[in-house]
Amino acid sequence: MASFLPDDEALRLVPRVSDLTMADIPAEIGLFPLSGVLLLPRGKLPLNVFEPRYVALVEDALASQRLIGMIQPLWGEEDEEEVEKAPPLYSIGCLGRITSFTERADGTFAITLSGVARFRILRETGLHRGYRQARIDVSSFVGDLSEIPSEPFDREKLLESLRRYFRQKGLSARWSIIEHMEDDTLLVTLPMICPFPPAEKQALLDAGSLTDRVRVLQMLLDLSGPEEEGPPS
CATH class of the missing domain: 1.20.58 (Methane Monooxygenase Hydroxylase; Chain G, domain 1)
Structure with a gap:
């Protein structure tokens, strides 16, 4: 049988990024479209970043608020030609804050993103250093910054x-x-x-x-x- 679960470290959730408020979240964010990958608020996502445009995204995030917008394309990687043409995106993604990173000798990165809050794309604003950017709205997801427990469940x-x-x-x-x-x-x-x-x-x-x-x-x-x-x- 294949083992799907990550190691113990990847299963742990980092403490809530308590120093961030809605006012700290920028109106425009760099996007990391990745099909089949889910980041949730207060979740922890390890990523290997090697494609030049996303290496640039990580570099720019590290130089500012360490925030990246994880979001899924509307279709998967099976049509690589279309993916390269900037596929349409789902309207909702999740902001991740880089909470650990390693820069390798070849300039690529291993990073860990901690989920902060979901966002809704208002409109894309073009490319910067090869990666996509968008104006976002987080007002519908203010509860993501608070630890609101679920109702009792089975x-x-x-x-x-x-x-x-x-x-x-x-x-x-x-x-x-x-x-x-x-x-x-x-x-x-x-x-x-x-x-x-x-x-x-x-x-x-x-x-x-x-x-x-x-x-x-x-x-x-x-x-x-x-x-x-x-x-x-």
Whole structure:
């Protein structure tokens, strides 16, 4: 079975970026379109950055507020020619703050982004050093800067659906780590690590609250359907 979960360090959530307020978030941000990759507020996302335009994006972010706009293209990487032509983007992404980085000898980066708040694209403003920029609005997502807990949910049902989903996908997990996560940490970690298709990842990002995210996550896990019974012995 393939192992999908990151190591223990990648599973930890960094402390909330408490020194940032809505007023600190710039009106314009550099974008990092990446299909099938989800960053959520208070989540932690490791990335290897090697393409020149995104190396430039990281350099510029490090020189200012360390903020990058993670967002998904409306289609995946299967049409590389179209991707190179700047594909349309989903309207909602998530701001990530670079909280650790390593610059390699060849000028590429290994970085970790900590999710700050979601944003909505108002309009793109062109290219800068090869990467896309956009004016954004975060006013609809002010709650992302606060730790608002979810309403009570059926944790055991969610975990059982997750186990079934992983079995069907041939994935392994360190269940002792998952089972001991606090509820709110669980609801950030699971959507980010589950290998859902891009549109389903976007549905989790678009969910208005942690409570809404629980409903979407449970639905997506259950869409895998019941496990097939083995042949009679």
